[in-house]
Amino acid sequence: MTDKTTVVVTGLGATTPLGGDVPSTWSALLAGRSGVRPLEWDGVEELPVRFAAQLAVDPAESIPRPQLRRLDRSQAIALIAAREAWGHAGFAPPVKRNRKGEIEQPAPDTGFVVDGDRLGVVVSSGIGGLHTALNSYDVYKEKGWSRVSPFTVPMLMPNGASGHVGIEFGAMAGSHALVSACASSGEAVGYAIDMIRAGRADVVICGGTESCIHPLQMASFGAMRAMSTRNEEPQRASRPYDKNRDGFVLGEGAAVMILESEEHARARGAEIHAIAAGCGYSGDAYDIVLPDPSGGGQAKAMRRALEDAGLGADDIVHVNAHATSTPAGDVAELASIKAALGPAAERITVTGTKSMTGHLLGGAGALESVITILTLREGVVPPTANLEDLDDEVDLDIVRGEPRPMPEGPAAALNNSFGFGGHNVSVVFRRAV
CATH class of the missing domain: 3.40.47.10 (Thiolase/Chalcone synthase)
Structure with a gap:
């Protein structure tokens, strides 16, 4: 073993095609259940691939509509996963402040309060706010520039999810978003480990999010011949290692972990689920x-x-x-x-x-x-x-x-x-x- 700071996992959160949280997702995995289903879009029959692994639970069930209108779908589901992970780690809900910085809702007496200067965020996305970018361009073409939402830029930024998570939980040790396609959130975990080992943070909220099931994305991957075209039996389309596999199945979802230094976690009596070793x-x-x-x-x-x-x-x-x-x-x-x-x-x-x-x-x-x-x-x-x-x-x-x-x-x-x-x-x- 090494003498590096030991980094542990104390909280887990997710919203996926199999369930709206970690327990439901895990149960579905053990049951061998598929989250893939046909797409129900106008004109979908023109696409080479007509199915995907869509979220099991609509983000609107967790996030109020006024807030949801200011978030890309990928950002909304990152917040949902982060909130689950935060609560699972036993932390107190974040202090709510107004735009003047005044406390509107203090942290309750239950749960451990994290020092914001020792809290970091690394939440990645490979593509970012694709829905926002494409839908906003449609609005521009059809209704003119004045009807484009003023929230478009922060909604389409690939770092938007990390920013929103950092704001909600008061993370001031650093907020980061690494972009490396399908390796993006793997890198997020590694960077979070490094932040804690380097002494930049005691706690890091880390993970990844993606939501880009859109006709353009289906057409683009279809043109590459990268996706399965098993349109008649979509739940059987993703079949790693099978002789008859013919491509991947596009999915959407978010997953977030709470990483801490072992010293910090044990000092507060946290349950440790695993060690993030390297x-x-x-x-x-x-x-x-x-x-x-x-x-x-x-x-x-x-x-x-x-x-x-x-x-x-x-x-x-x-x-x-x-x-x-x-x-x-x-x-x-x-x-x-x-x-x-x-x-x-x-x-x-x-x-x-x-x-x-x-x-x-x-x-x-x-x-x-x-x-x-x-x-x-x-x-x-x-x-x-x-x-x-x-x-x-x-x-x-x-x-x-x-x-x-x-x-x-x-x-x-x-x-x-x-x-x-x-x-x-x-x-x-x-x-x-």
Whole structure:
């Protein structure tokens, strides 16, 4: 082990295609339930792909309409996930202030009050306010510039979600938004770990959000031939490692974690759900879209994550894989896992939970980090859904059919996130003991 500051996870929050919070999402994963369903848009029949993994719970059920009108959908769901994580960590609700900075609603007596100067935020998005950008342009074309909302710019900014979360919870140690396509929120977790280790913060709200299920996005990914076109059976479309996989399924959602220094968490008597042990990064420097087929860059990210965590390959018992259900990507990742872990890869379990949630793009790494933490805490691996005919090139232990119990005792797991541009991120979590 290393002498680095130990960073722990004390709060979890999410809103996903499987449920409006973490418990409902986790239950659906263990049941092997899909969050994918047909799109119900006018003219959807003209699109090459007519389904996606949409949110299970409308944000309007949690956020009042006046506030919702000033938020892009991706920002709204980030706030929902952050509020759940904050409460789950046992923190007091934030102090409410008016525009003059005067306290309108003080913090209640229940819950731990966090020093804002020691609180940071890292909430990422791969695309940001796509709905706002496109819908605002439609308003401009149809009604003229004067009808465009004055909130358009803050609603479309990729850092808007991080900004809103920081404002709501009074985070003054720093508010950040890393953008690296589908690796964005994996990087957010790594940056949050670094903030605490560097002494910049005691507590960091970190995670990711994405909501870009829009006709233009469906058409764009469709033109790339990147998405599954299994329009007649959408719930079976995302099928990592299956011989008949034909692309990913677009999803939307947000997931947020509360990270703290172990010293801070134990001083306030917090429940620790896992240890955020380390993070590794690499760049393929190969292609703007395609991963390096050798898997060398991905393997480097995993090895660097282990080094950062002070662990060896034999400490890893599980990998929550990036596993998007693309023909090339799935087997390339398995090759990189074997390259990174060596002989130890033969005894690990691997799962691909995008088979049920769809691909949340910039929010994927955060959601799958939450799932990895729950896997360690609960001692059970969610199955990979829709895996009916295993690809001949797959030679690792893929959990499918039913959830799989994990071994008891000390355990660590990797969560991989890879993005367009050759961004590779791997995060290591350890079971809290």
